[in-house]
Amino acid sequence: MKLITAIVKPFRLDDIRAALAEVGVQGMTISEVKGFGRQKGHTELYRGAEYSVDFLPKLKIEVAIKDEHVERIIEVIIESARTGKVGDGKIFVTNLDEVYRIRTGEVGDQAI
Amino acid sequence: MKLITAIVKPFRLDDIRAALAEVGVQGMTISEVKGFGRQKGHTELYRGAEYSVDFLPKLKIEVAIKDEHVERIIEVIIESARTGKVGDGKIFVTNLDEVYRIRTGEVGDQAI
Amino acid sequence: MKLITAIVKPFRLDDIRAALAEVGVQGMTISEVKGFGRQKGHTELYRGAEYSVDFLPKLKIEVAIKDEHVERIIEVIIESARTGKVGDGKIFVTNLDEVYRIRTGEVGDQAI
Amino acid sequence: MKKILFVPIILGLFPILGSAQDLDTGDTSWMLISTALVLFMTLPGLSLFYAGLVGRRNVLSVLMQCFSIACLMSILWVICGYSLAFGNSVNGYIGDLSLVFLNGISFDSTSGTIPTTVFVMFQMTFAIITPALMVGAFAERMRFSSMLLFTSLWLILIYAPITHWVWGGGWLGDLGFRDFAGGAVVHLTAGSAGLIAAIVMGNRSGFPSNTLPPHNLTMTVTGACMLWVGWFGFNAGSAVGANGGAGMAMLVTHISASLASLTWMFIEWLKYGKPSVLGIVTGMVAGLATITPASGYVGPLGAIVIGISAGAGCFYATQFIKQTLKIDDSLDVFPVHGIGALIGLLLTAIFSSAQYGGVGLDEGGIFSQFSIQVFGSIVTLVWCGALSYILLKIVNSIIPLRVSEDEESKGLDVVLHEEAGYNL
Amino acid sequence: MKKILFVPIILGLFPILGSAQDLDTGDTSWMLISTALVLFMTLPGLSLFYAGLVGRRNVLSVLMQCFSIACLMSILWVICGYSLAFGNSVNGYIGDLSLVFLNGISFDSTSGTIPTTVFVMFQMTFAIITPALMVGAFAERMRFSSMLLFTSLWLILIYAPITHWVWGGGWLGDLGFRDFAGGAVVHLTAGSAGLIAAIVMGNRSGFPSNTLPPHNLTMTVTGACMLWVGWFGFNAGSAVGANGGAGMAMLVTHISASLASLTWMFIEWLKYGKPSVLGIVTGMVAGLATITPASGYVGPLGAIVIGISAGAGCFYATQFIKQTLKIDDSLDVFPVHGIGALIGLLLTAIFSSAQYGGVGLDEGGIFSQFSIQVFGSIVTLVWCGALSYILLKIVNSIIPLRVSEDEESKGLDVVLHEEAGYNL
């Protein structure tokens, strides 16, 4: 099993979720993160004191999936998250040794 | 070493922490996340405008542990996090190549 | 490719970012987390009701890097994050199967 | 009694001749504090009410719009607004320029029983809140600079003349049009201009299904409560004295607000299964806007009917504009203030009647008064609606009314003001 | 002087015969604004004070409870509450129904030197805040619908009669019971009924060690400040005129609040090592509640003793209820308002004495007055406590008072109102 972690622009969430649902993904976990990268931040100015805000709000989406779905899902995320402008984000793929469903104790592919 | 990532219901935190402490876990990191899954969200209604809130508040608990403790700790988390109702969450196990303690520079099992 | 995850004291962020930039790291993702460990929390007292706050604010920094940079970057993080006092945090290293840049679809080292 | 109730109009006619009457410290005290209360309605009342309802990334832009309107309208009022509204009437259509820059108003000028300076200030707070009410209609997408330009022109060309017609010794007042504290002058103008602005500018991206939910309802409730308290200055202050008229105005204002709140709440409860706090406070604003034109003319019975009508009428109007017409009047300014004012203006004709506990009607009775009320409302709607439309088009050709889609998605706070509401 | 101070009672006896006296614009002005101030205490003052103290997921439920109480009590007051409290006395026990729906009160009715409408409104704001105070006791677990039912019945069966006894020309007032601005009528009733409600409903799940910490103390401090400012209307407004009695009431009110705040702060500092902002503002509320019954009778010296007693007495009462009795009066309504009122009612007997700078006592002196104060307090406690218990049991048999455990853990905002306080 793999864990797909996508760092994306927050306002793409609805589209991504819909796209993932269409290909059968039934669960995911998201969190608010801040990203630093090629995309420029902005400056805030308070009574002449400058604060440069380098970190931009991003959303981290984590989805655990079966090995055979990796390619399809990466594709779907790229398609639905892309705006073509700098800052669209990254996808990281890591290996999952094991997955458990707490409610039932199920393990592995059934737990996803 | 393994990293155990558990997505759980927020109000289970106290019990889980206590249970983990009992089996000797001395450190953990938590963050607020939102989860989408089989458990239904709710609708918010503002002057006739409907907002469906599909993502529910969950807590992500991350614990780095030695390989030999994996089974015991999974068990403990499942026990203490379970309510038996849908939405109890998942546990993901990933391999850790290395762990460092910043303060001392210690590496590996000692750093946990 | 590796994912370096560092749990650090929040106020070290500026130094760490600067140090990482110096060694050529161009992107990173951060999130607010709370940590439990050897470092003591504090008590809050509201009209005689005690609340012990065991989880302390920490920052999680995630950086995806090429395999050859791992050692150098760990070193840099340890140096810039260390205060020498308990609670300085941990660094976890995990293996990344794959990395994608959403904007361009680039894969692997180029995507970082 | 009746004489007292018509003081605003009389003042309008002879604003600087008032010195004949002696200053009354009790009346003055009440008008000083009423002025403070009406300013309080806008800053921070209305500002918080609105700001809580927008997305987090636009919260400061709303506060900024309300605040800058308060400042700018104040200055325009001093420069020429007051004179256009309350200067010597030119054939009943507009005040002359004799009071430009408050010319001739000094420490000892009086209007009725209060210092003229206090009357100028009291009316100024109305000139502040009226354009500020419109902010709700174009929130989350209007450019700051075009907003300043639009509201400035609007004050001079729409607010000042209508105020003159109704309260400044103008033709609508002469006709017997009853608008005690600003149903037509304030709420109908703001509501209708807001609706036009929403239509001209177009819906927010994401409307209707995907706009940002209110980012902080505690802020909205706080603002609503302040509006309620401040409204006592608005309505009871419009008696221009601390007398029985002011007392009754306060009482009927309160009754209407309470009943409209409960009405809205129960309709929601029946219709959607749950009563919401946003619902109850919106009902309150509806109840207050609706009683406003009637507040010096009606008694408790009138207030009861007006309150219930406000809650129900504005509730359904809100649904209709948003769900049926799909117009994105962001914070429902027209259905709450515009429709509320219309309901109130019409019911004033009925409940002014002495037989229903009101102050009484001129001969001609309810029917004749009703016709005048309908006529006055239509005149206000047409003048305000048409001119607002033209003004918006003109302003748009100078500076685009709307920010770009990209700016809208980033949020106006950072894009226009380089600030963030919260760094929590 | 004394005559002025007893005006409320006199008004109670002849509320509609007052027209004999001339209206005074200064007094009217002060009573108009005092009314606004007391409404401000509840909306948004008390609402914010309470809402900041609960968990994030219940913040709207608290605001909703306070707001809906304000609306509903207002209407009940108009319908019959005012008449039961201030109508012609039926043997000193209750007002008759002559003023139902404010029958006969018109633009020119006066009570003393102010319009009767203003007196009705001023008293209405008291009828609003009293049940709203109870919200603190059952916060985070009471069902919204049962709360509406309970507080409505409570107003009619408990608040209105006791108000009549003390201020409305009833038997307790006749006996010489001194309760200037509502120690017994407001704070003791709310406090004791709150305690009963907390006991009947049971503790919040998690109490004592694991309830939610206050989610937003900045909100609580904001509300506390508003309470302080508004309380000037409450206490100095109870002089029903802008006179020396009002001035002294404001002064003693302020002294008591300041000293009680500092007393609470220093006790906390000594006992726990750190002074807290929640502590100092709680002390302030205690100081205000405690001086309330005394505020028209005592001078600065009395205020100093009352302030210190309030800070210390309510501090230890809070600890006792929570830590020893383990009763979950969520936001400490009884120890702060109930105990505070008791202390104030008793000390009124002593510091009313002219030798301590008070207005003076009737013959019989301190001891006799003290006995009356004790007696009046007990009567209030018994009537209010017993009837509240019965009412709660009755309501519970119609609609359960408490939400289910599952609903409690999800939070009342989403469960009962389908809204979220913050979308930050």
Add this chain to the structure above:
Amino acid sequence: MKKILFVPIILGLFPILGSAQDLDTGDTSWMLISTALVLFMTLPGLSLFYAGLVGRRNVLSVLMQCFSIACLMSILWVICGYSLAFGNSVNGYIGDLSLVFLNGISFDSTSGTIPTTVFVMFQMTFAIITPALMVGAFAERMRFSSMLLFTSLWLILIYAPITHWVWGGGWLGDLGFRDFAGGAVVHLTAGSAGLIAAIVMGNRSGFPSNTLPPHNLTMTVTGACMLWVGWFGFNAGSAVGANGGAGMAMLVTHISASLASLTWMFIEWLKYGKPSVLGIVTGMVAGLATITPASGYVGPLGAIVIGISAGAGCFYATQFIKQTLKIDDSLDVFPVHGIGALIGLLLTAIFSSAQYGGVGLDEGGIFSQFSIQVFGSIVTLVWCGALSYILLKIVNSIIPLRVSEDEESKGLDVVLHEEAGYNL
């Protein structure tokens, strides 16, 4: 007219002889509510204004400082502050101790046309806000206990005497120094003492590039709005009556605030490309502080010039202190209040002139008045600056003024008060 405007000074001279004049309920009503308004400026106005500007982890410490100052100064005022400021003058330098513990002030004492108790309270709210203003200068690093000690001594040794000199029948007032509502007494003292405190304590760690950004600007805007509304009580209340002087004071206050806001906004817009909400509200505070000494003496023309000068002068002063001098006056107390007050005190000399619409000058005209204003300002600056410096050094030797670096980085809320502002 002029007589009325000088009432504060006259009162100062004969505060307890006033009984000769009859109490006026209208004036009393206005002074009661003005007192409430000025308290409202500090609690919650200023508290929120400041608290929003600090980092999240220090928000409660700021609220706590303002609140505890309010309580403590009130008590000190009762004990001896009022007597030192308004007791019988000892050679024009200080009041005697005849009014210690408000000795002899009873229910029927009057000062001018109002109860003496109300005058005591009104002046007390000034004694509260002045030290509270300083909180902005040492925010985020001062120890709570040393702050209590410093502000207490400061009230007795600096605020009380200067108040006596200017308003209490002292030598500066006798000289003809014009400070209507507290330019020198309040804003110049608080501003200069704040600057000294900032210098003595040193900059916050991280200053200038790396301090915490304002954690909640919505809170700051809310506080600013409350300051505006409350300032009507401050300035128009300083007329000590509901009269033409109060009306004009309100008008010029409002004009100055509006224009200073817009001026600041447009300068920022030109200089940095974007107008900010923090900028516009800071301009407002500058406009209010600057008009304060002038508010009873000037007409609309004066207000216009003063407003523009305030916006521009305080803007550049802020930049200069922060960017050139690199002094960490955390929330810019000196450049806004100190510089504002100086500008206002000087312009008072010019715009008091009847030819510019003011109340008129004594013989000697503008030049002579200007000299007095310069002299009075220097005296205030020197006394306040030098004594504040000495006091800070003394206090520091008893309890360190500043928390440790470690405590500063953890945040004062948890370290000093064991509380967290938000548990969201």
